[in-house]
Amino acid sequence: xxxxxxxxxxxxxxxxxxxxxxxxxxxxxxxxxxxxxxxxxxxxxxxxxxxxxxxxxxxxxxxxxxxxxxxxxxxxxxxxxxxxxxxxxxxxxxxxxxxxxxxxxxxxxxxxxxxxxxxxxxxxxxxxxxxxxxxxxxxxxxxxxxxxxxxxxxxxxxxxxxxxxxxxxxxxxxxxxxxxxxxxxxxxxxxxxxxxxxxxxxxxxxxxxxxxxxxxxxxxxxxxxxxxxxxxxxxxxxxxxxxxxxxxxxxxxxxxxxxxxxxxxxxxxxxxxxxxxxxxxxxxxxxxxxxxxxxxxxxxxxxxxxxxxxxxxxxxxxxxxxxxxxx
Amino acid sequence: xxxxxxxxxxxxxxxxxxxxxxxxxxxxxxxxxxxxxxxxxxxxxxxxxxxxxxxxxxxxxxxxxxxxxxxxxxxxxxxxxxxxxxxxxxxxxxxxxxxxxxxxxxxxxxxxxxxxxxxxxxxxxxxxxxxxxxxxxxxxxxxxxxxxxxxxxxxxxxxxxxxxxxxxxxxxxxxxxxxxxxxxxxxxxxxxxxxxxxxxxxxxxxxxxxxxxxxxxxxxxxxxxxxxxxxxxxxxxxxxxxxxx
Ligand SMILES: Nc1ncnc2c1ncn2[C@@H]1O[C@H](COP(=O)(O)OP(=O)(O)OP(=O)(O)O)[C@@H](O)[C@H]1O
Ligand SMILES: [Mg+2]
Numbered sequence: 001x002x003x004x005x006x007x008x009x010x011x012x013x014x015x016x017x018x019x020x021x022x023x024x025x026x027x028x029x030x031x032x033x034x035x036x037x038x039x040x041x042x043x044x045x046x047x048x049x050x051x052x053x054x055x056x057x058x059x060x061x062x063x064x065x066x067x068x069x070x071x072x073x074x075x076x077x078x079x080x081x082x083x084x085x086x087x088x089x090x091x092x093x094x095x096x097x098x099x100x101x102x103x104x105x106x107x108x109x110x111x112x113x114x115x116x117x118x119x120x121x122x123x124x125x126x127x128x129x130x131x132x133x134x135x136x137x138x139x140x141x142x143x144x145x146x147x148x149x150x151x152x153x154x155x156x157x158x159x160x161x162x163x164x165x166x167x168x169x170x171x172x173x174x175x176x177x178x179x180x181x182x183x184x185x186x187x188x189x190x191x192x193x194x195x196x197x198x199x200x201x202x203x204x205x206x207x208x209x210x211x212x213x214x215x216x217x218x219x220x221x222x223x224x225x226x227x228x229x230x231x232x233x234x235x236x237x238x239x240x241x242x243x244x245x246x247x248x249x250x251x252x253x254x255x256x257x258x259x260x261x262x263x264x265x266x267x268x269x270x271x272x273x274x275x276x277x278x279x280x281x282x283x284x285x286x287x288x289x290x291x292x293x294x295x296x297x298x299x300x301x302x303x304x305x306x307x308x309x310x311x312x313x314x315x316x317x318x319x320x321x322x323x324x325x326x327x
Numbered sequence: 328x329x330x331x332x333x334x335x336x337x338x339x340x341x342x343x344x345x346x347x348x349x350x351x352x353x354x355x356x357x358x359x360x361x362x363x364x365x366x367x368x369x370x371x372x373x374x375x376x377x378x379x380x381x382x383x384x385x386x387x388x389x390x391x392x393x394x395x396x397x398x399x400x401x402x403x404x405x406x407x408x409x410x411x412x413x414x415x416x417x418x419x420x421x422x423x424x425x426x427x428x429x430x431x432x433x434x435x436x437x438x439x440x441x442x443x444x445x446x447x448x449x450x451x452x453x454x455x456x457x458x459x460x461x462x463x464x465x466x467x468x469x470x471x472x473x474x475x476x477x478x479x480x481x482x483x484x485x486x487x488x489x490x491x492x493x494x495x496x497x498x499x500x501x502x503x504x505x506x507x508x509x510x511x512x513x514x515x516x517x518x519x520x521x522x523x524x525x526x527x528x529x530x531x532x533x534x535x536x537x538x539x540x541x542x543x544x545x546x547x548x549x550x551x552x553x554x555x556x557x558x559x560x561x562x563x564x565x566x567x568x569x570x571x572x
Binding site: 084 | 328329330332333335336337340344407408409411412413414415416417418420571
């Protein structure tokens with residue numbers, strides 16, 4: 001894998017919709033063979049960025065280069081090199097799964113025997129062989145996602161864009177999709193993935209960009225992002241009652257610890273040395289808090305995300321899972 | 328070569344999923360039949376009026392057949408986002424839109440021959456100049472398909488496309504000399520006739536069926552051709568501007 005060659009190079013990209021700046025001066029580079037993640041909440045500008053990179057939208061300013069092809073003024077110039085899996089399945093409901101795949105392959109000029117062969121194999125890979133001859137419109141949500149991904153890779157693109165591939169599908173299907181994505185990447189496909197699942201980004205991606213309100217606030221490898229908090233000790237307490245008012249007393253009593261409130265019935269403690277959880281529980285109970293659970297946790301990318309963006313990961317997840325939340 | 332595989336498969340898919348579906352075939356048959364029947368009976372002047380009515384009925388069949396299909400194959404697919412798939416394909420936009428419209432052009436041309444077949448049962452059509460009639464039918468189909476494309480690209484909803492098409496279609500029936508000669512129109516309406524492509528198509532059809540051309544038919548053919556190119560370019564421009572935002 002040539003990880004030093006640029007697959008995608010973007011600089012100072014800007015996109016406005018009337019008075020909304022959807023993408024605001026975004027600069028990044030994705031190396032060939034890399035699995036690059038775009039992590040951000042609703043309306044951060046993830047889809048708008050993908051649209052500009054794939055030829056569905058024109059940037060207002062900035063530069064886009066895909067595999068050394070300058071796409072700034074010719075947004076469709078590199079489309080033969082890319083595959084796109086949009087955030088919503090956009091295949092033809094009246095065609096069967098097999099017909100949809102063959103049609104998508106035909107759009108890339110692939111001949112009939114090869115189309116049928118690849119479509120059959122992909123249906124196998126995605127466990128959809130049994131549904132091959134059923135109309136796409138009758139597929140379940142997870143099946144639709146899988147077929148949409150299959151349609152995005154049937155022409156063996158060098159770069160694959162995946163817009164929130166696992167949103168709204170069950171845990172088992174999501175795990176299977178992540179495995180398929182990892183396998184594709186190992187086989188050499190460069191992958192640009194957007195997600196709002198922090199764990200997904202952490203598990204899959206080589207590098208991650210945090211994007212908030214159209215701006216990239218941080219780009220780095222997962223290891224580098226986590227490194228500053230790796231040595232930290234964290235404990236999480238949850239309560240049966242609200243504990244908002246205890247925080248100040250805790251800070252006074254335990255000056256070596258940092259406290260935060262991830263929720264109204266939760267306290268998070270962070271320190272450079274090991275935390276004496278039992279001592280804290282006794283103190284909290286003396287203060288009238290009903291402790292439900294106390295545990296030490298491994299600091300994760302989530303902590304860094306919250307620290308850098310100020311956005312609670314839980315809130316982002318819930319927002320997304322509301323019906324219509326992810327659009 | 329690769330682009331042509333895409334072209335052919337887009338056409339084939341549209342044929343299978345839209346044009347050859349029973350409701351559309353029956354619409355393609357019933358609609359021209361209804362127009363034909365209505366005018367043949369209403370005119371009340373017997374078989375003798377058929378040659379003067381036939382060109383108008385043919386043109387109306389093409390116009391309605393083509394424009395109503397584009398709102399489905401383009402506006403509907405845009406709305407349900409499958410059109411994005413086509414925009415993501417490495418196929419020149421011109422070829423893509425030709426593929427998307429060629430089904431409607433064929434459908435419109437086929438519609439045109441429903442009233443012709445009916446008339447053939449009733450009168451002798453051996454005097455018709457087919458060598459001008461057939462190309463004219465094709466060009467009218469192209470022009471009205473591209474008019475449909477222009478409308479389909481300009482709107483967001485399917486019902487808007489239908490309403491907007493009627494805004495063009497119904498005046499065209501009266502202004503284009505399909506059923507009454509343009510000379511009989513009030514003076515202030517005549518300029519409108521001459522900016523509508525169907526005027527020139529209808530004139531060629533009239534000439535081909537009963538020999539009365541109002542304009543030299545080479546001029547009509549050229550103008551019809553210019554309308555086709557103009558409408559297509561305008562639609563492409565709008566797609567680039569409005570869809571690749
Ligand atoms: N076609 C459009 N017209 C007007 N505003 C738009 C358009 N597309 C996106 N926006 C705005 O641009 C901003 C970024 O939207 P975008 O869809 O890129 O966000 P996202 O990160 O993909 O969000 P989500 O996680 O909900 O998919 C939002 O404020 C959105 O309302
Ligand atoms: Mg999005």
